[in-house]
Amino acid sequence: MGFDQRFTIGLLAWIAALMAALVACIAAFATPGLGAARIVALATAAAIFAGLWHHITRTNRTVARFVEALKFGDTALQFDAQGGAGFQALGASLNEALDRLRGEQRRIAGELRYLDALVDDMPVAVLTVDATGHVTRANKAARRLFAGEHGGLPEEYAIYSATFARRLANGSQNEEILILNINGRSQRMLVRGATLERLGQRTHAVSVQPIQGALDAVEMAAQTDLVRVLTHEILNSLTPVTSLAATAADLLGDRDLSSDPRVGDARTAVETLARRARGLSHFIEAYRAVAQTPEIKRxxxxxxxxxxxxxxxxxxxxxxxxxxxxxxxxxxxxxxxxxxxxxxxxxxxxxxxxxxxxxxxxxxxxxxxxxxxxxxxxxxxxxxxxxxxxxxxxxxxxxxxxxxxxxxxxxxxxxxxxxxxxxxxxxxxxxxxxxxxxx
Structure with a gap:
């Protein structure tokens, strides 16, 4: 039987007792010579009325305490699970509801701690700008990247880049590459912006991702590939030239042809060509070192x-x-x-x-x-x-x-x-x- 049925039965019992006490009072006052009985009857009626009032208002007080606990987030409150008339069932239900709410609060708090730790450990720097224009470095990467002594105003970030400071001030949501002066060195940064709702107020979040290292690595890879292709193609074309020049020099060195002065001049020219071709081959081989990615043994x-x-x-x-x-x-x-x-x-x-x-x-x-x-x-x-x-x-x-x-x-x-x-x-x-x- 639920709380409402038990409460109703208890209420009817209190009403019946009150009616009986009132009848007793009427009888006592109607009968002469019962002064003491009248006092007892009145006291009994008053006590029963007080009990009835307490029975009626106990539910309101219990529910009011429960609502107040929800209002102030006091999930440690416990309700009395005794008292009969179904109040033990009501107290147990309210305690169970608070236990569930407590468990949900713990789950949400754990999720928030996880998200805070996730954002704090992100390798991308995150800045937040609230509705008043105050700038907060939201994670470790931001505190490392913008480690200078400055407050929370956008214009104070002009020491890194005037364009970046203006972006913080105007809340731009575009994605762009900016050059920031970090630790005395100009570095390219990928800057993104987004507007979020936080506690009923608009907050502008700005992520700053260093990409200079990635761009340098891509550039060096492109240069390496270019040098590798060029040296390969040049050597492929130069090898037969070197070989043919050497062969021609040997042929022109035949004694039967030495009587013709023009052959001597031709032989000198071909030997020079062969020597320069060999030198060029050695020169290009030396440049192949540029195309070899160094292996780091840290x-x-x-x-x-x-x-x-x-x-x-x-x-x-x-x-x-x-x-x-x-x-x-x-x-x-x-x-x-x-x-x-x-x-x-x-x-x-x-x-x-x-x-x-x-x-x-x-x-x-x-x-x-x-x-x-x-x-x-x-x-x-x-x-x-x-x-x-x-x-x-x-x-x-x-x-x-x-x-x-x-x-x-x-x-x-x-x-x-x-x-x-x-x-x-x-x-x-x-x-x-x-x-x-x-x-």
């Missing part, structure tokens, strides 16, 4: 001994160029391929030494620093690299020196990109060139 090693060894190697090759080595912190450790990275740094130092041949007081600095990123810098006081050529110097076969091959800096860039890093060149603070590797 390991952890101390920076100071590694840098000191590079300094000794360089000093043996260029004793007239003073070199200073700076490592900060002193206990800095690198995660890289020590041999390939050494090849890059030695190449940069040799290029710097050649650039400072006409300098009155050449000065070369090898600087290694750690922190959020590992930075290796090679700084000289030579003539520097013109801004118009700073992208071209890393292209294969590009060189500004008469005896240069245009392979060294391109190979250095391949090795750095294979490490997941980047390399660029800028003006040194005191004049000259500063090559900067970020790992």
């Amino acid at each position: 390991q952890r090693f101390a920076a100071r001994p590694w840098a000191d060894e590079l300094a000794r190697i360089f000093s043996a090759k260029a004793p007239d160029v003073p070199l200073s080595v700076e490592v900060a912190p002193e206990a800095l450790a690198l995660e890289a391929d020590p041999d390939l990275l050494a090849q890059v740094v030695i190449n940069l130092m040799q290029n710097a030494a050649q650039a400072m041949q006409d300098a009155e007081a050449p000065r070369l600095v090898l600087r290694l620093s750690g922190g959020a990123t590992t930075v290796i810098e090679v700084e000289d006081n030579g003539p520097g690299v013109p801004e118009s050529l700073r992208q071209d110097v890393f292209l294969p076969f590009f060189t500004t020196r008469a005896a240069g091959t245009g392979v060294g800096l391109n190979l250095a860039r391949q090795i750095v990109i294979a490490h997941g890093g980047a390399i660029d060149v800028r003006d040194a603070p005191g004049g000259g060139a500063l090559f900067r590797i970020v790992l």
Whole structure:
């Protein structure tokens, strides 16, 4: 039997008792000489009425407590499951409802913690802009990427890019590639925007995904494929030329033909052709190194001994160029391929030494620093690299020196990109060139 039936039966019983008490009161007052009975009858009627009132209002009070618990989210409240007249069934039902609500709250809280952790660990930086224009770095990637000291206003992000700051302010939802100045280095970023509803207010979410590394890798792969195809095709065409020239030179060396001076001239020309063809073949074979993707054997090693060894190697090759080595912190450790990275740094130092041949007081600095990123810098006081050529110097076969091959800096860039890093060149603070590797 449900709560309503038990409640009705109890209500009828209280009403019947109240009617009986009232009849007793009427009889007591109608009969002379029953003063004490009248008092008892009135008290009994009052007590029964109070019990009836409590019976009627108990449901309202119980339901009111349940609604108030829902209003304030108090799912720890427990109702009395005793008292008869079906109130034990009502209390048990309300307790069960609160238990289910408590379980649902735990499930939702766990889901929210999962989503918060998922967003916080995303490799893509996420910024949110609320209705008042306040900018919040919503995950770890955003806090790492935008690690500068700034508040929550869009215009304060102009230190990275004025266009990016305007985008945060106007809530654009377009997808575009922007160049942001991160850690002193210009990097391409894929920026997306979306408008969301949060707690009844519009929130603008902006995702910032670094794509410079991916673009560099694609560019290097395209250059590698191009060089591989070109060297293959040129060598295929050059091989028969070399062979035929050598054969023709041997034929023209026959003594029976030596009496004709024109044959001698022809033989000299063909020998020159054969010699230049062989030299060109060796030259192209050397360029095939550019088409070989470096295999990185990454390991952890101390920076100071590694840098000191590079300094000794360089000093043996260029004793007239003073070199200073700076490592900060002193206990800095690198995660890289020590041999390939050494090849890059030695190449940069040799290029710097050649650039400072006409300098009155050449000065070369090898600087290694750690922190959020590992930075290796090679700084000289030579003539520097013109801004118009700073992208071209890393292209294969590009060189500004008469005896240069245009392979060294391109190979250095391949090795750095294979490490997941980047390399660029800028003006040194005191004049000259500063090559900067970020790992």
